[in-house]
Amino acid sequence: MTKEETLAKIDGQVKNNPCVIYMKGTPTMPQCGYSSRASQAMIDTGEKFAFVNVLADPDIFQYLPFYQDWPTFPQIYIDGELAGGCDITLELAASGELLRMMKAANEKHAASSAAE
Amino acid sequence: MSLEQAITQLLTTELSPDFIEVDNESHLHSSGKGGNSHFKVTVVSDAFEGMGLVARHRKVQQVVAPVTGGVVHALGIHTYTPDEWQDRGYEIPESPTCAGSKHG
Numbered sequence: 674m675t676k677e678e679t680l681a682k683i684d685g686q687v688k689n690n691p692c693v694i695y696m697k698g699t700p701t702m703p704q705c706g707y708s709s710r711a712s713q714a715m716i717d718t719g720e721k722f723a724f725v726n727v728l729a730d731p732d733i734f735q736y737l738p739f740y741q742d743w744p745t746f747p748q749i750y751i752d753g754e755l756a757g758g759c760d761i762t763l764e765l766a767a768s769g770e771l772l773r774m775m776k777a778a779n780e781k782h783a784a785s786s787a788a789e
Numbered sequence: 790m791s792l793e794q795a796i797t798q799l800l801t802t803e804l805s806p807d808f809i810e811v812d813n814e815s816h817l818h819s820s821g822k823g824g825n826s827h828f829k830v831t832v833v834s835d836a837f838e839g840m841g842l843v844a845r846h847r848k849v850q851q852v853v854a855p856v857t858g859g860v861v862h863a864l865g866i867h868t869y870t871p872d873e874w875q876d877r878g879y880e881i882p883e884s885p886t887c888a889g890s891k892h893g
Binding site: 706744755760 | 842843846847850864865867882884885
């Protein structure tokens with residue numbers, strides 16, 4: 674895929690999933706400590722979230738850093754916005770803000786799906 | 790000049806920090822001792838006042854990019870205002886190891 678096609682694909686994933694993490698590996702088999710800790714923080718909220726394994730998609734691995742001008746993995750998107758990488762996600766989790774943000778995003782998405 | 794010193798110098802010039810610590814944590818990872826793969830930056834500065842976390846991290850990433858680009862695999866970033874730094878008891882967060890719990 675070209676860069677433009679890949680960025681459009683990422684944009685679709687971010688817009689269609691209220692909570693999504695781009696990570697190395699999967700939440701059950703993370704391949705990097707930073708991805709492991711960030712996905713574990715999301716699991717700990719008890720809220721639903723999607724994940725994309727960047728190691729399984731070379732195009733996304735290459736072009737994701739350009740999507741929101743964020744150079745590293747993991748990247749966590751909540752309600753269509755970049756929430757942060759590993760460090761920010763852990764800080765948000767520690768303050769309880771991660772749960773609040775994920776819950777709000779999931780409820781908003783459920784409400785708009787029900788209205789359709 | 791080591792990469793830690795170069796990172797420290799750039800951030801000091803740009804952010805006039807109250808506190809800054811740059812740790813080379815490459816020895817915790819497969820790159821081995823002496824590598825320049827993993828760094829952790831802790832910066833306390835008034836410049837972060839009123840900025841969200843994403844904006845703060847972008848700022849740090851942009852400032853250090855000239856020396857870390859293409860070299861550094863992982864850059865942990867912890868940013869605080871002087872008040873936030875006091876609230877957390879002046880404690881630097883711990884970094885994860887590369888393969889998480891698998892490598893202990």
